[in-house]
Amino acid sequence: MARNTIARIHPDAVAHNLRRVRENAPGARVMAVVKADAYGHRIDLCLPALAGADMLAVATIEEARAIRRLGNGLPVLLLEGVTDSGDLAVAAELGLELTVHHRQQVEALAHFGHPVTPRVWLKIDSGMHRLGVEAAEVAELHARLLELPGVTRVNLMSHLACAEQPDHPLNARQLGRFDEAVSGLDGEHCLANSAAIFNWPAIHRDWVRAGIVLYGISPMDVGSGNDLGLQPAMTLTSELLAVNRVPAGECVGYGGRFVAPEDMLIGVAAIGYGDGYPRSIADGAPVLVNGQRCRLAGRVSMDMITIDLSECPEAKIGDPVVLWGKGLPVEAVARSAGTIPYELVCRITRRVRYRAQPAQRAGD
Numbered sequence: 001m002a003r004n005t006i007a008r009i010h011p012d013a014v015a016h017n018l019r020r021v022r023e024n025a026p027g028a029r030v031m032a033v034v035k036a037d038a039y040g041h042r043i044d045l046c047l048p049a050l051a052g053a054d055m056l057a058v059a060t061i062e063e064a065r066a067i068r069r070l071g072n073g074l075p076v077l078l079l080e081g082v083t084d085s086g087d088l089a090v091a092a093e094l095g096l097e098l099t100v101h102h103r104q105q106v107e108a109l110a111h112f113g114h115p116v117t118p119r120v121w122l123k124i125d126s127g128m129h130r131l132g133v134e135a136a137e138v139a140e141l142h143a144r145l146l147e148l149p150g151v152t153r154v155n156l157m158s159h160l161a162c163a164e165q166p167d168h169p170l171n172a173r174q175l176g177r178f179d180e181a182v183s184g185l186d187g188e189h190c191l192a193n194s195a196a197i198f199n200w201p202a203i204h205r206d207w208v209r210a211g212i213v214l215y216g217i218s219p220m221d222v223g224s225g226n227d228l229g230l231q232p233a234m235t236l237t238s239e240l241l242a243v244n245r246v247p248a249g250e251c252v253g254y255g256g257r258f259v260a261p262e263d264m265l266i267g268v269a270a271i272g273y274g275d276g277y278p279r280s281i282a283d284g285a286p287v288l289v290n291g292q293r294c295r296l297a298g299r300v301s302m303d304m305i306t307i308d309l310s311e312c313p314e315a316k317i318g319d320p321v322v323l324w325g326k327g328l329p330v331e332a333v334a335r336s337a338g339t340i341p342y343e344l345v346c347r348i349t350r351r352v353r354y355r356a357q358p359a360q361r362a363g364d
């Protein structure tokens with residue numbers, strides 16, 4: 001029998017979360033960010049639920065190609081753009097829209113000489129200092145882009161470094177720099193990521209870029225998606241491989257990190273860092289066994305974790321274990337692991353099976 005370690009994907013939750021984005025940004029069009037295989041949720045399982053988005057955004061040509069192979073015809077933006085002429089040819093063939101974040105990409109488009117896309121997104125560095133052209137170059141590059149073959153519209157975008165912290169002074173500084181750089185230029189504005197969609201209505205402008213919230217996860221430092229009216233789009237599940245009695249004073253797992261304070265029951269679940277469960281996670285991290293909140297006890301191995309079953313003394317081999325998702329926010333698990341939920345969902349490995357889980361009907 002196949003190992004029962006499964007990422008259950010809830011397309012109905014993705015569709016619900018997209019509606020929540022629209023409710024929160026009623027005047028804006030929605031770009032659904034589906035890079036990194038839909039933040040680890042698998043693009044093929046999520047795309048049908050995103051049919052109501054206005055556009056999709058990915059990081060790489062390969063991700064865009066996967067979307068086109070699935071037969072999806074929504075506009076797709078390459079967030080990193082391209083510089084290589086071979087990639088420009090592929091972008092033209094696949095009908096992709098381009099981010100232009102560097103002068104070199106304008107040169108590459110001019111050198112390519114054929115139409116690639118009628119709509120280009122000029123990305124401005126407003127203070128994050130990752131991708132984006134400098135404010136002083138914006139007007140010149142905007143004009144040059146409009147002279148390229150086939151280009152009829154240049155939209156204006158930027159990315160915020162601290163949108164999940166509404167009071168951070170960088171937010172206002174970035175917005176001020178953006179507005180100054182684009183003053184007098186024609187083109188729609190696109191600034192807001194998930195945090196800004198929920199925190200900062202003033203910057204919704206023409207387009208919002210919704211990523212993590214589509215998967216039901218909060219971008220904020222505290223709380224969970226539930227606080228924003230979101231539903232988790234993934235439940236990572238496994239089962240108990242063993243239930244063992246461990247006497248007081250004995251240690252559990254590699255390095256003997258956890259020492260049993262009393263005689264106790266320890267459950268062993270079939271998931272480990274080989275599946276993407278974080279090895280950095282602390283003792284006491286939450287895990288659900290039979291729907292009951294239990295505590296991780298001992299270091300995570302490649303294939304297994306060990307769980308204190310004090311809250312679930314009837315547990316037996318084969319009983320269901322939830323690592324995160326419905327009933328256990330991935331945000332809480334990420335905090336126990338000293339990371340962000342984005343990383344946890346993105347790094348599930350190929351060993352884990354994925355299954356789309358149809359919506360439960362009332363009474364199921």
Ligand SMILES: Cc1ncc(COP(=O)(O)O)c(C=O)c1O
Nearest residue numbers: 033159193194209210211212219
């Ligand atoms: C340029 C850009 N826009 C939007 C997003 C979406 O961010 P979030 O998932 O926080 O909504 C990302 C994600 O990293 C990004 O890199």
